[in-house]
Amino acid sequence: MRHVAVRFLVAVVVVVAAVGLHADGPATPRQVAASAARHVVKIYGAGGVRGLEAYQSGIILSPDGRIATVMSTVLDADDIECVLDDGRRFAATLVGVDPRRELAVLSIEATDLPACDVEAGRAGPGTRAMAISNLFGVAVGDERASVQRGVIAAVVPLEARRGAAEAPYAGDVYVLDFTTNNPGSPGGALVDARGRLLGMLGKELRSTASGIWLNYALPADELVAGCQEIVSGRVATTTGPTAAPFDLRALGLVLVPDLLGRTPPFVETVVPGSPAEQAGLRPDDLVVAVGARAVASRHALEMAVGSIVAGDPVRIAVIRDGRVVDCELGPRPEEARP
Amino acid sequence: MNTGWSCRRSVWLAVACAALVAGALPAARVWAAVEPTEAEGEAFRAAVAHVAGAVVRIEPLGDVAAAKDAVAMGPSTGLVVDPSGLILATTFAVPETASTVIVVTPAGARTTARPLGRDAARGVVLLATDPLPDVPRLDVASRRNLRPGQWAIAVGRAWKATEPSMAIGVVSAVERAWGLAVQTDAxxxxxxxxxxxxxxAGRVIGIVVPLPAETAGLTSGTELYDAGIGFAVPLEDILHELPRLRAGESTLPGLLGISYLSRDRINGAPVIASVRQGSPAARAGLRGGDRIVAVDGRPTRRIADVRHAIVPRHAGDALTIAVERSTAQGDVTMDVTATLAARLPPWRRAILGVVGAESSTEVEWVVPGGPADVAGVVAGDRIVGMAAPSQGVEATQPTSSSLAGTLAGCEPGDDVRLMLGRSGGDVEVEVTLAEMLRQVPDASVPVAAGDPLVGPLDAGRIARLEAAEIADPAVAVIPSGTAPAPLIIACGSPRGRVEEADAIAWKAVAAMSGVAVIVPGSSDPRQWSADDVPGVLRGIQALDAMRPVDPARIAVVGSGAGGGFAWLVAERLGPACRGVAVLDAPIPRQVTITDAEPGDARWILMGGSSAESVSRLAPDRMRLEAAGHAVGSLPMASELPRELLVRWATLLGVW
Structure with missing residues (x-):
């Protein structure tokens, strides 16, 4: 009888554990790391010269061998190799790229791969997260990718650059409170405390505003949308916006000449009848923000104005007589397009 | 029967199992939800939410766009400390030049703010803007209750005005930078x-500041950003001085003006070696030999205790300093009051005009025409006593370091009495101290007297200074002998890897005088770069391992591009560099000139190859003199005068 009871208890525990795990996914950091690592692949390709790394990371998207990674020089190779968590090696082919999000999809000849569970919503600051990646390429041979942990520091639109070039993607990213801008990390998985995919670690970039190196990840919804576009062949072929960028002239603003490259964006004249005049902008105003974006220089103002989308009203903040004045700029007129 | 039981048992089992599973399911969920990883995230968010309403974004006005490769000024963060519109921000985000900044409230509204007072030591500035009635009251975490290892969350609003960002870490140390700051790894x-x-719990520990590395007690130039080390100045300390800052008063670090006998700046006994002329310490009546036993009632057993008591204080603050002094009537303890100053008058080095070995008080050489020469001091005399009335010092059996300390407190023109041990009997002389030498005397110091290994036939060798990790090591002239050698680092035109032949000209003049010379190479054959400096420092170490270098006689010389590089090396060497001699080389922009201090003063020789070049150096000469360094001239020539420089190097340690 006691024997039966013990067996019974064991059975219950097993059932509960199994049901619990199925209901909520793995829960301890150890389980999360082990589970999430199965979705991460190590990618080896071109590079190794002039300080460029020849490796990065990728995430298994579907059981039939679709792998998401970042678009980079590593993929400029005839032979791209993917090493799975179980140690299997596959030659990969490049399915396509999304130049705006700097994403790429690879394909390997495999079935029944462990595809990951994607978190559909956005996580907020303070969310505990884990990153799994081919960090510094230290996981050699069949070794499992490296695990890091930390929190999401902020969720903000990406304003970043690589060298002097602006990053093409300007949507939201997760800024991470731990160091992921390392060689090999791009393409790695960011997962939450239950192992659900939150996003993909991005490429090395510096913040435009502060010049600091960014630790960030592309949110999962953007990742999935980008990969779907790639797979279905619907990716825009150009990286630029389809409409011509809005500019100061179309706005009707003439600024004080930028002689030293560091002149603050003071308004010199406002073209009569222009959107700027209708918004109430005046000569001698100092422009300090366009929408939520602070502009401290003429260049920053030009960038901010360039990102105004047709149809959206925009608030421009200026300093006039020592006070901040908000000017409401109506929807961008259609005739601003060429 | 048996079957029936079995059947009943199966049914019972199935029912019980189903019930237990159903009951256990929510339990499993609860267990997962309180898993620490998620609970932590919730606690972080709650802590940040507690304070978020008082955290604002600060935007600079005018162009301070990020420089291409630097951590530059963009948006930053501030903390509302009073609903009347008082905001704390850093002097990093609001430099002296800023008369207005933009504040973005948590609701996203932009408004202007103007700086009131600043606290330069802590790097914070108080801003005033319109009333912000909706901000929450801040709870202050008392420093007394902080413990290393407890959670510390840095809250920012620069990423996004409408949502605070957070960086998670722990308190790494409670009292850092002499008590100015709490350290965190966030x-x-x-x-x-x-x-x-x-x-x-969302209580404010302090304001996150980029504390200057020097204030933090680290080597200057250390990059602290992204390094697992950060500082916050305790909010309770700043609130304490809020009335001053609100009144627009700016505070500067307070200086006392003393040096210590001990070289151990942490554990050494707080015994004063010298008191800077015209300093708060001098005005308070402190003297060399005094032992500081308490500051403002806090006992001070080590130098570190004194620094802990002084560094957090501002210029203008009065301190009560208790000192123990030996007098003819025995030891007495007295209290003096010193009002700290923002700036000390630059130290002016006063000299006797003698050269001695580093660790003895024996006079090896007397500067011809110098104060000691005039008073009748001769080579071979031993200084067995010194009285400096201006310092209240009567020293018998002084050591070389106590002599140096007493001299450091004297001014040029002061009279000192020397007791000299001489073979024919002791003598007493009175010497009027002179200003530090500017020009190099013609006569040279005899080579390491008593060092039998040095002779004209065996005047040293040229060797490559091999060192690990250095690709193109420097070559050096290594004089023979064992006495610590003066060292000249000779920076020529950039030439890539140096060959031993490049040192021959120096060997001809230096080796016979017992002077070592390092000739460094540049990594780029066309130009010198700051990246070449570490190789020079490694070269000094390598040389010192082969032949001891006299730490009080290290000089850097160069002409043209090599002169600019010489300034960089000198800056990196800091107080270790006692002399700089340059031809046609103004001070590079990135090099800062620090005020002369005892133990950190330079003898500088400047010159040009043309009258025009010489006149271009005039502003630099004035800056250096104003900072208290001795500046002499090099003869107008297109090449460095090697012989003169060798003489100069031997004299750098003059008393």
């Missing part, structure tokens, strides 16, 4: 400078 960056560092 990732601090320009994005959260000015924001609060809060504990897990």
């Amino acid at each position: 990732s601090v960056s320009p994005m959260n400078y000015g924001g609060p560092l809060v504990d897990i």
